[in-house]
Amino acid sequence: MQQSRSNPDRHRPAPPAHPARQASLRTHNLALVLRHIADAPRPPSRAEVATTTGLTRATVSALVDDLLAGSLLTEVSPAPRTGAGRPAQGLVLADHGPAGLGLEINVDYLATCLIDLTGTVRHHAVHRVDLRTVSPTTALTRVADLAVTARTEAAHQGLTVAGTVLAVPGLVSGDGLVRLAPNLGWRDVDVTAVLAGHPGIAPPGMTPLLVENEANLAALGELHAAPTGPRSFVHISGEIGIGAGIVLDGALFRGARGFSGEIGHLAVEPGGRPCRCGARGCLEPYAGLEAILAGAGVSGADLPAGAAVARLTRLAEAGDPATCRALTEAGTALGVTVAAVVNLLDIETVILGGAYAPLTRWLRPPVEAEITGRVLTATWSPVAVRAAVLGADAAVVGAAGSVVRRVVEEPADWLARTG
Amino acid sequence: MQQSRSNPDRHRPAPPAHPARQASLRTHNLALVLRHIADAPRPPSRAEVATTTGLTRATVSALVDDLLAGSLLTEVSPAPRTGAGRPAQGLVLADHGPAGLGLEINVDYLATCLIDLTGTVRHHAVHRVDLRTVSPTTALTRVADLAVTARTEAAHQGLTVAGTVLAVPGLVSGDGLVRLAPNLGWRDVDVTAVLAGHPGIAPPGMTPLLVENEANLAALGELHAAPTGPRSFVHISGEIGIGAGIVLDGALFRGARGFSGEIGHLAVEPGGRPCRCGARGCLEPYAGLEAILAGAGVSGADLPAGAAVARLTRLAEAGDPATCRALTEAGTALGVTVAAVVNLLDIETVILGGAYAPLTRWLRPPVEAEITGRVLTATWSPVAVRAAVLGADAAVVGAAGSVVRRVVEEPADWLARTG
DNA sequence: CGTGATTTGTTTATCGGTTGAATTATTTGG
DNA sequence: CCAAATAATTCAACCGATAAACAAATCACG
Numbered sequence: 001m002q003q004s005r006s007n008p009d010r011h012r013p014a015p016p017a018h019p020a021r022q023a024s025l026r027t028h029n030l031a032l033v034l035r036h037i038a039d040a041p042r043p044p045s046r047a048e049v050a051t052t053t054g055l056t057r058a059t060v061s062a063l064v065d066d067l068l069a070g071s072l073l074t075e076v077s078p079a080p081r082t083g084a085g086r087p088a089q090g091l092v093l094a095d096h097g098p099a100g101l102g103l104e105i106n107v108d109y110l111a112t113c114l115i116d117l118t119g120t121v122r123h124h125a126v127h128r129v130d131l132r133t134v135s136p137t138t139a140l141t142r143v144a145d146l147a148v149t150a151r152t153e154a155a156h157q158g159l160t161v162a163g164t165v166l167a168v169p170g171l172v173s174g175d176g177l178v179r180l181a182p183n184l185g186w187r188d189v190d191v192t193a194v195l196a197g198h199p200g201i202a203p204p205g206m207t208p209l210l211v212e213n214e215a216n217l218a219a220l221g222e223l224h225a226a227p228t229g230p231r232s233f234v235h236i237s238g239e240i241g242i243g244a245g246i247v248l249d250g251a252l253f254r255g256a257r258g259f260s261g262e263i264g265h266l267a268v269e270p271g272g273r274p275c276r277c278g279a280r281g282c283l284e285p286y287a288g289l290e291a292i293l294a295g296a297g298v299s300g301a302d303l304p305a306g307a308a309v310a311r312l313t314r315l316a317e318a319g320d321p322a323t324c325r326a327l328t329e330a331g332t333a334l335g336v337t338v339a340a341v342v343n344l345l346d347i348e349t350v351i352l353g354g355a356y357a358p359l360t361r362w363l364r365p366p367v368e369a370e371i372t373g374r375v376l377t378a379t380w381s382p383v384a385v386r387a388a389v390l391g392a393d394a395a396v397v398g399a400a401g402s403v404v405r406r407v408v409e410e411p412a413d414w415l416a417r418t419g
Numbered sequence: 420m421q422q423s424r425s426n427p428d429r430h431r432p433a434p435p436a437h438p439a440r441q442a443s444l445r446t447h448n449l450a451l452v453l454r455h456i457a458d459a460p461r462p463p464s465r466a467e468v469a470t471t472t473g474l475t476r477a478t479v480s481a482l483v484d485d486l487l488a489g490s491l492l493t494e495v496s497p498a499p500r501t502g503a504g505r506p507a508q509g510l511v512l513a514d515h516g517p518a519g520l521g522l523e524i525n526v527d528y529l530a531t532c533l534i535d536l537t538g539t540v541r542h543h544a545v546h547r548v549d550l551r552t553v554s555p556t557t558a559l560t561r562v563a564d565l566a567v568t569a570r571t572e573a574a575h576q577g578l579t580v581a582g583t584v585l586a587v588p589g590l591v592s593g594d595g596l597v598r599l600a601p602n603l604g605w606r607d608v609d610v611t612a613v614l615a616g617h618p619g620i621a622p623p624g625m626t627p628l629l630v631e632n633e634a635n636l637a638a639l640g641e642l643h644a645a646p647t648g649p650r651s652f653v654h655i656s657g658e659i660g661i662g663a664g665i666v667l668d669g670a671l672f673r674g675a676r677g678f679s680g681e682i683g684h685l686a687v688e689p690g691g692r693p694c695r696c697g698a699r700g701c702l703e704p705y706a707g708l709e710a711i712l713a714g715a716g717v718s719g720a721d722l723p724a725g726a727a728v729a730r731l732t733r734l735a736e737a738g739d740p741a742t743c744r745a746l747t748e749a750g751t752a753l754g755v756t757v758a759a760v761v762n763l764l765d766i767e768t769v770i771l772g773g774a775y776a777p778l779t780r781w782l783r784p785p786v787e788a789e790i791t792g793r794v795l796t797a798t799w800s801p802v803a804v805r806a807a808v809l810g811a812d813a814a815v816v817g818a819a820g821s822v823v824r825r826v827v828e829e830p831a832d833w834l835a836r837t838g
Numbered sequence: 839c840g841t842g843a844t845t846t847g848t849t850t851a852t853c854g855g856t857t858g859a860a861t862t863a864t865t866t867g868g
Numbered sequence: 869c870c871a872a873a874t875a876a877t878t879c880a881a882c883c884g885a886t887a888a889a890c891a892a893a894t895c896a897c898g
Contacts, residue, residue, distance in 0.1 A: 085874025255765025346674025504845025
C-alpha cells in the first residue's frame with residue numbers, strides 16, 4: 001500500500017493494475033460487509049448483512065469474525081425484538097479500535113481532532129497562536145507536540161491511532177511537500193522531512209503522515225458530518241482565500257497532481273480588480289472575505305477572523321445597506337464561478353463553508369440567480385445551494401475523518417497491521 | 420450489467436456494491452491480461468504477460484485459452500527470435516472478433532464507423548444531408564439505415580458488432596433521452612423508443628443502443644487515436660457551439676447526470692455579449708466559430724462548416740490583420756475559460772479539437788498566455804496545449820472506439836455473450 | 839551431430855475462500 | 869411442552885489461483 005503515492009512519475013504511460021489473488025476476494029468482501037454495517041440506519045444482524053450484500057450467511061459470519069477480532073466491530077446484544085425466532089446480534093462499528101488523528105495548521109490557530117470509527121469526536125483541541133510570525137519548522141513542531149497529547153489521550157481512551165492527516169492552507173503536492181501556502185508565508189516546505197522521527201507523528205512502524213490541502217479536507221469533513229447527504233458536491237471554503245473541495249461520488253477529486261479546486265482564481269471579470277496572484281479579475285478580490293468586509297465598511301484587519309464575520313452578520317441582520325450590497329455583489333461573483341463549476345462538472349450540490357456558512361442567507365439568492373441564468377441544464381438537474389453544517393472545524397474533522405474513512409473502506413489493511 | 424443506468428433515482432443514499440464471488444477473480448484477471456496485451460508495444464508471450472502482471476504462467480495460460488476461444492486474441496507465430504529456449508507465441512488482439520459500431524447525427528451529415536479490437540477502422544461512411552429540416556424520427560431512421568449497411572459490412576468481414584453508440588450534438592441524459600440539441604432543433608427526443616426494433620440498431624438479444632454527447636465522444640476518440648498520450652485531459656470541440664469532453668485517468672467524466680463539459684457557457688465577461696442561451700458574456704459569443712468568422716469579416720453562413728474554416732486558415736496564413744485579431748481575441752477568451760478548467764481540475768493537457776484543431780497555431784499563444792497568467796500551479800504542473808489528431812471524425816471514431824474499449828476492459832461480459 | 843542449457847507452455851496436487859445444505863441455538867405462539 | 873421461525877455455525881464441495889514438476893522447442897557448444 002501507499003506505493004502509488006510515493007512514485008510520482010508513473011501517471012502517463014502505464015495503467016496500474018494488480019492481479020487478483022484469492023486474498024483479494026477477502027479484502028473486497030471485508031470492505032463490503034464493513035461498509036454495509038457502517039451505512040446501515042440501525043445495527044444489522046449477520047443475516048441481514050448477508051441478504052442485502054448478496055453474500056452467504058456463512059461467509060458473512062466468517063468475515064464478521066475477522067472484523068470483531070480486529071476491533072472494527074462490536075456486537076450489541078439487545079436488538080429490538082420483532083417476531084419469532086432466535087434474536088439477532090446487532091453489529092455496530094467499534095468505539096474502542098482504530099481512530100483517526102487530524103491535525104491542522106492555519107493562520108491563527110493549531111488544532112487536533114481524534115475521531116473513532118463511529119464518527120464520534122473523542123478529543124478536540126484548538127490552540128490559538130499567530131503562525132505567520134514563526135518559521136515552518138517551529139509551527140510544525142508545535143502541531144506535532146499537540147499530536148503527542150492527542151495520542152496519549154487516545155491511548156487513555158483505549159483507541160489506536162490508525163493514521164494521521166495534516167491540513168494545511170496551501171498547495172500540497174505528493175508526499176508531504178507544501179509548494180506554497182501564501183497566508184502562512186510558506187514555500188516548498190517538506191513537511192515529512194521536517195517531522196521525521198517526531199514522536200507525535202511517526203512512532204516507529206506507523207503509517208506516515210499525510211498532508212492535504214485544507215479546503216479539500218473541509219469538503220471531506222462535510223461528507224463525514226452529513227453521511228446521508230449527496231455523494232457529489234463542491235464545498236467552497238470562503239475565507240481570505242477561497243478554495244473548493246470537489247467530491248465526486250463520495251471520493252475527493254484531487255486532480256492530476258493534487259492541485260484541484262483553486263476556485264479563488266477563476267476569472268469573474270477579466271481585466272477587473274487586481275488579485276494577489278498577479279492576474280486580474282479573479283474571484284478572490286470580489287468575493288473574498290476582505291473584499292466583503294471592505295464593501296461593508298467593516299475594518300477586519302484588527303479583528304480575529306471569526307469576530308469580523310460575526311459583526312458582518314449582525315450588520316446584515318440589521319439591514320445595513322452597504323453590507324447587504326456587499327454581500328449581494330460577492331454572491332453574484334461567487335455565483336458566476338459556481339455556475340462555471342456546475343456547467344463543467346454537472347454537480348448536484350454546492351455547499352458554502354468557512355466564513356460563507358453563516359452568510360449563506362444573504363449569499364444564496366444571488367448565487368442561485370446566476371446558476372439559473374447561466375446553467376442550461378439546471379432545468380433537468382437542479383442545483384442545491386446550502387450552508388455547511390461544520391464551522392471552522394471542518395478541515396480537522398475532515399482530516400481525522402479521512403483516516404477513519406480509509407479504515408472502513410480498506411479494513412484488510414488495518415487487519416493486516418493488527419495481525 | 421446496465422442496471423445502474425436504468426435506475427436514475429439511486430444516486431443519493433446507497434453506495435452500489437456487489438459481492439465478490441470467485442468468478443469475480445476470473446473477470447478481473449481476464450481484463451488484466453487482455454488489457455496488458457492490448458497496451459503492449461509488441462506482441463507479448465504468455466510468459467511475458469505472466470511476469471509483468473504478477474500472475475502465474477499457468478493462470479495466464481488458462482485465461483489466454485478463454486480469450487482465444489472468445490475471438491478476443493490471436494496467436495502470431497513468429498515472434499522475433501531473441502536467445503535460447505523454446506520460441507514464444509506472440510499474442511495480439513484479434514481482428515476477426517467483436518467490433519464497435521459508432522453512429523453520428525450532426526447538423527449537416529450522418530456518419531457510421533466500424534472499428535475492430537485492434538483499433539483499425541474497418542468501415543467508415545459519411546452521408547451529407549441537412550438534418551435541421553427533417554424530423555428527429557426520420558433523422559434517426561436514416562442513421563439506423565446506414566447502420567444496417569455497416570452491420571452487413573461487418574458480417575462480410577467476419578466481425579461481430581459488440582455494441583452500438585450514437586453521437587448526438589446535444590444534452591443526453593440517461594437511457595437514450597436527448598434533452599436538448601439546439602443545432603438540430605431537438606427537444607426531449609427518446610432515441611431508444613424511436614429506434615426500438617429497427618434492424619440496424621437492435622437485432623434481437625443484442626446490446627441496447629447507447630446515446631452520448633458528441634463532445635464527450637470526440638474526447639474519447641482522441642484517447643483512442645493517441646493511446647500513448649496523457650490519461651487526463653480536456654478535449655474542446657470548437658464549432659458553432661463549444662463543448663468539452665473531460666477525460667480523467669483514462670475514463671470519461673460525465674458528471675452526476677451526464678451533462679458535464681458545457682464549457683461554451685462559462686462566463687468570460689459577465690454582462691458582455693448576449694448568448695443564445697439567454698445569459699450574457701458566455702464563451703460562445705466570443706470564441707464560437709460564428710464569432711471568429713464575424714470578427715475576421717468572413718461570411719460563413721452560405722458555406723459548409725469545413726469550407727469556412729479553410730478560408731479562415733488561408734486568411735490567417737496570409738497574415739490578414741482582421742483575421743489574426745479575431746483569432747487572438749477568441750484565443751484569449753478561450754484561454755480564460757481553459758484557465759478556469761485547469762484551476763478547477765488540475766488537468767495536464769488541453770486538446771483543441773473540431774474547428775479549433777486547424778486554427779491551433781493562432782489560438783495557442785493567447786490560450787497559453789492566459790494559462791500562465793491565471794493558473795498559480797502552472798509552475799509545478801505545466802499545462803500542454805495541442806491540436807487534436809482527429810478531425811471531424813472524432814465523435815464517430817470515439818463512439819465506435821468506446822465500444823471496443825468496453826470489450827477490452829470487460830472481456831468477461833463478451834465471453835459470457837458468446838458462450 | 840548430439841548433449842546440455844534455457845525458455846515456453848502445460849499438467850497436477852494443493853490451498854484459500856465462497857457456497858449450499860445440514861445442524862445447532864434461541865426465541866415466539868399455541 | 870412442542871412446533872414454527874429465525875439466527876448463526878459447521879462441513880463437504882466447488883472454483884480459481886498457485887507452485888512445482890514436466891514436456892516442448894530452440895540455441896550453444898564441444
